[in-house]
Amino acid sequence: MAIKTIIEPFRIKAVEPIRMTTRAEREARIREAFYNVFLLHADDVLIDLLTDSGTGAMSSDQWAAVMRGDESYAGSPSFYRFEESVKRLFPFKHIIPTHQGRAAERILFNVTCGPGQIVPNNTHFDTTRANIEYRGATALDLPCAESHDIATPHPFKGNMDVAALERLLEGEGLEKVPLVMMTITNNSGGGQPVAMANVRAVSEICHRYGIPFYIDACRFAENAYFVKQREPGYADKSVVDIARELMSYADGCTMSAKKDGLANIGGFLATDDEELARQEKDLLILTEGYPTYGGLAGRDLEAIAVGLEEVVHEDYLQYRIVSTGYLGKHISREGVPIVQPPGGHAVYIDCSAFLPQLEPLQYPGIALAVELYVEAGIRGVEIGSVMFGQVEPESGEETPAEKELLRLAIPRRVYTQSHIDYVVEAILEVWKRREGIGGYRISYQAPFLRHFTARFEPLGARA
Numbered sequence: 145m146a147i148k149t150i151i152e153p154f155r156i157k158a159v160e161p162i163r164m165t166t167r168a169e170r171e172a173r174i175r176e177a178f179y180n181v182f183l184l185h186a187d188d189v190l191i192d193l194l195t196d197s198g199t200g201a202m203s204s205d206q207w208a209a210v211m212r213g214d215e216s217y218a219g220s221p222s223f224y225r226f227e228e229s230v231k232r233l234f235p236f237k238h239i240i241p242t243h244q245g246r247a248a249e250r251i252l253f254n255v256t257c258g259p260g261q262i263v264p265n266n267t268h269f270d271t272t273r274a275n276i277e278y279r280g281a282t283a284l285d286l287p288c289a290e291s292h293d294i295a296t297p298h299p300f301k302g303n304m305d306v307a308a309l310e311r312l313l314e315g316e317g318l319e320k321v322p323l324v325m326m327t328i329t330n331n332s333g334g335g336q337p338v339a340m341a342n343v344r345a346v347s348e349i350c351h352r353y354g355i356p357f358y359i360d361a362c363r364f365a366e367n368a369y370f371v372k373q374r375e376p377g378y379a380d381k382s383v384v385d386i387a388r389e390l391m392s393y394a395d396g397c398t399m400s401a402k403k404d405g406l407a408n409i410g411g412f413l414a415t416d417d418e419e420l421a422r423q424e425k426d427l428l429i430l431t432e433g434y435p436t437y438g439g440l441a442g443r444d445l446e447a448i449a450v451g452l453e454e455v456v457h458e459d460y461l462q463y464r465i466v467s468t469g470y471l472g473k474h475i476s477r478e479g480v481p482i483v484q485p486p487g488g489h490a491v492y493i494d495c496s497a498f499l500p501q502l503e504p505l506q507y508p509g510i511a512l513a514v515e516l517y518v519e520a521g522i523r524g525v526e527i528g529s530v531m532f533g534q535v536e537p538e539s540g541e542e543t544p545a546e547k548e549l550l551r552l553a554i555p556r557r558v559y560t561q562s563h564i565d566y567v568v569e570a571i572l573e574v575w576k577r578r579e580g581i582g583g584y585r586i587s588y589q590a591p592f593l594r595h596f597t598a599r600f601e602p603l604g605a606r607a
């Protein structure tokens with residue numbers, strides 16, 4: 145009988161000690177941080193699930209490649225190795241390196257969109273939305289119907305609502321919609337994958353209306369693996385072929401190499417359009433750097449080149465998806481409400497269902513983030529009304545977000561199964577005492593992107 149246990153497909157060569165803390169210390173640290181986990185020192189965190197972005201562990205081959213990095217200002221061989229590795233998976237004509245994903249977004253939206261226009265997406269990530277709004281345009285989310293139902297699983301909950309897109313384009317056309325984007329996997333929508341059939345359908349509609357179609361490819365490898373697992377007809381295809389097929393439907397993409405590039409920094413912008421690429425490179429020189437390095441050192445380009453080879457290894461992806469699912473499965477079978485099924489890079493706890501005694505504007509996501517930190521030194525991030533609520537600038541009146549979630553994002557190749565078992569146990573301890581958990585009010589907030597610096601106060605004594 146074949147062995148069923150799926151192991152981490154790596155050994156550990158360098159270790160980073162975790163500083164243990166006591167509950168009393170954590171009580172003090174979170175109070176000093178005004179109950180906002182972004183304001184904690186990372187040294188005071190035991191298991192950091194704030195983000196999977198730039199927090200992964202590099203392999204010995206990546207570190208070896210770092211030494212090969214060539215720091216020539218123009219025409220570095222590291223750029224050509226980077227370009228070749230990117231083009232194997234993203235076969236676009238022009239590959240423009242940037243220091244991270246949002247730099248690629250900023251350049252793309254600067255050359256393509258302006259005031260009064262609309263950019264649809266399945267669900268925009270917050271930097272994508274902010275870069276579009278900064279241009280005076282509207283960032284429109286068109287998630288599929290299944291995505292609204294938190295508790296019911298669906299294989300491709302990240303899909304776009306194709307009929308809604310078609311209605312929009314019929315009414316508005318090219319003048320109003322300069323491009324359509326699709327985020328794979330759909331991060332703000334619960335780390336859920338997008339089906340190949342959905343990408344194909346969106347691409348077909350865009351091209352019928354003559355509108356460019358772009359992919360936000362941050363977690364393309366995880367998405368490709370889900371397609372292989374869940375979509376009929378793909379079980380026997382390689383992840384590389386699936387990724388290439390996904391990209392073949394698009395006119396270009398933006399990418400943060402801090403996710404599925406398995407690097408700590410970097411990104412790129414890709415396009416088939418000659419004229420657009422010329423304009424993008426002009427802007428790149430203005431703010432990022434010469435087109436053969438973007439905002440990166442040669443050594444970073446090398447780390448990404450190797451990362452993109454490793455991320456499509458199927459034993460790595462199997463471990464990645466199974467280990468995220470392991471956390472989701474072990475808490476949900478004890479009753480903890482999560483977005484079902486677990487996503488590729490993160491598990492999202494439904495805080496409205498976890499803490500039904502709290503109103504959305506008592507910030508249940510903040511309340512749970514605080515409790516998890518105090519209980520066990522675990523740091524997650526609220527994706528709810530603090531991050532996505534609307535505040536009326538004049539009156540200060542707040543409209544809550546659609547969902548109150550706490551995201552536990554898993555850094556790539558960093559934590560072992562016993563770390564995750566510890567996270568499971570901690571969540572279940574907080575679950576047992578959930579009825580005693582109270583809400584928060586905001587005592588200070590910035591006028592935009594308030595979640596990073598907001599200060600909170602407990603509404604009553606913390607239980």
Ligand code: F0G
Nearest residue numbers: 195197244245246269271331362400402
């Ligand atoms: N698009 C998506 C879907 C993302 O998740 C991110 C970053 C970006 C674009 C921007 O890339 O950080 O390299 O500038 N997401 C991180 C997160 C920050 O925690 O989910 P970046």
